[in-house]
Amino acid sequence: MSPKISVYMPTHNRATLLPRAIMSVVNQNYANIELIIVDDGSSDGTEEVLRDYANRYPMIRYLCHNTPQGACAARNTAINIASGLYITGIDDDDEFLPDHLLKLLGHWDTKYAAIAASLVNDKGNTRVKQGREYGVIPLTSLMHYNRIGNQVFTLTTRMKEIEGFDISLPAFQDYDCWVRLSQKYGSIFKTKDHSYVLHTSHEQNRISSNTTNRLKALKLFEKKHEKLLFKKHKKSILLVKARIQGVSLPISEILSLLNIENWRLVIFALISTFRVK
Numbered sequence: 001m002s003p004k005i006s007v008y009m010p011t012h013n014r015a016t017l018l019p020r021a022i023m024s025v026v027n028q029n030y031a032n033i034e035l036i037i038v039d040d041g042s043s044d045g046t047e048e049v050l051r052d053y054a055n056r057y058p059m060i061r062y063l064c065h066n067t068p069q070g071a072c073a074a075r076n077t078a079i080n081i082a083s084g085l086y087i088t089g090i091d092d093d094d095e096f097l098p099d100h101l102l103k104l105l106g107h108w109d110t111k112y113a114a115i116a117a118s119l120v121n122d123k124g125n126t127r128v129k130q131g132r133e134y135g136v137i138p139l140t141s142l143m144h145y146n147r148i149g150n151q152v153f154t155l156t157t158r159m160k161e162i163e164g165f166d167i168s169l170p171a172f173q174d175y176d177c178w179v180r181l182s183q184k185y186g187s188i189f190k191t192k193d194h195s196y197v198l199h200t201s202h203e204q205n206r207i208s209s210n211t212t213n214r215l216k217a218l219k220l221f222e223k224k225h226e227k228l229l230f231k232k233h234k235k236s237i238l239l240v241k242a243r244i245q246g247v248s249l250p251i252s253e254i255l256s257l258l259n260i261e262n263w264r265l266v267i268f269a270l271i272s273t274f275r276v277k
Contacts, residue, residue: 004032005101006084006156010074011092012040015049017202024096024197026057033101035060036078037092041068072165072173079156079164087156095122095197103193104153112136113185114152114178118194124201129194133264136189139182143228144236144261146175148188151196158185166224171210171217179225214244232259239265248273 007025011018025035039046039062050062063077075089088104090096100117107115119130133147141147151174162180165173182188218241222229229237235257242249243265254269 002030002032003086003105004034004084005030005105005153006078006082006087007033007035007101008075008078008082008087008089009035009037009092010040010071010078011037011042011046011050012068012071012074013042013044013046014092015042015044015046017093017199018046018049019053020095020199021090021092022053022060024098024100025090026059027098028096028101029098030101030105033059034082034084036082037062038074038077039064040071040074041065070167072167072169076164076167079159082156082159084156086153087159088153089151090196091150093199093202095199097195097197099193100195101153103191103195107189107191107193108153109189110155112187112189113158113181114148114154114188116148116152116188116190117196118190118192119149120194120197122197122199122201127197130198134190134192136187137182138187139179139228140230141261142179142182142188143225143230143233145240145265146172146178148175148178148190149196150174150198152178152181152188154181154185169217169220170213172214172221173217176221176224179228183228211244211246215241218244232261235259236262236265239269243268243272246272 009021037050039050047064054060054062104115104117121128121130137147158181162184165177169176178188222237239257239262249269251273254266258266
């Protein structure tokens with residue numbers, strides 16, 4: 001029998017968006033799946049939606065937090081009860097393409113800490129394949145910025161051993177989790193398969209759009225992983241910070257921060273500077 005894959009999904013007040021994400025897991029061309037959905041204190045009828053889907057599809061398990069604890073607490077609740085050999089995640093407003101899990105499993109190798117798929121950005125009226133950073137991503141490369149994305153595929157035991165996501169961080173929890181996985185188990189492999197769809201057209205309460213939380217999280221991330229950050233990494237963090245703040249740096253300063261690992265960040269910074277001019 002094929003090994004079981006656990007898929008965790010946190011949700012909060014997205015009863016109208018949730019069905020698309022659920023059905024994208026149900027309709028995978030891989031059969032042995034458990035989908036664990038944790039309702040993080042919703043008040044919009046999400047529990048009724050989950051009850052209905054769980055009654056129709058035996059693969060679905062759902063739990064409810066009585067009061068909101070945050071998406072990462074919900075992810076950790078699911079991870080702690082996951083019974084699959086492998087585990088991955090999906091956000092409640094996103095979507096798996098039908099062969100997503102099968103392709104991730106096909107790339108699996110225990111020498112990697114995790115496997116990551118490439119993303120498709122659905123902007124509502126168009127879909128754009130996102131990122132071109134494929135192949136082996138070692139920890140020293142990952143420390144420049146999150147080259148992975150918002151989900152990985154790995155052994156469930158590994159996610160449990162690192163204790164899942166750090167709920168003390170107000171943002172960058174996924175990035176921090178990938179760093180800890182890589183630190184303990186090795187490089188992460190990113191595939192050329194664009195099989196995870198990130199839906200951005202609605203932008204309902206995304207953490208990634210909260211500048212204050214992201215700047216606070218970046219500072220906490222630097223402190224937490226200080227021993228892993230070399231001078232070249234700190235240059236990249238300055239570029240990330242400027243991008244979060246939406247500020248344009250002088251061209252001379254941008255070029256002084258350039259290294260072989262962060263040229264993509266440098267290009268973004270230069271584009272931002274020229275737009276302002």
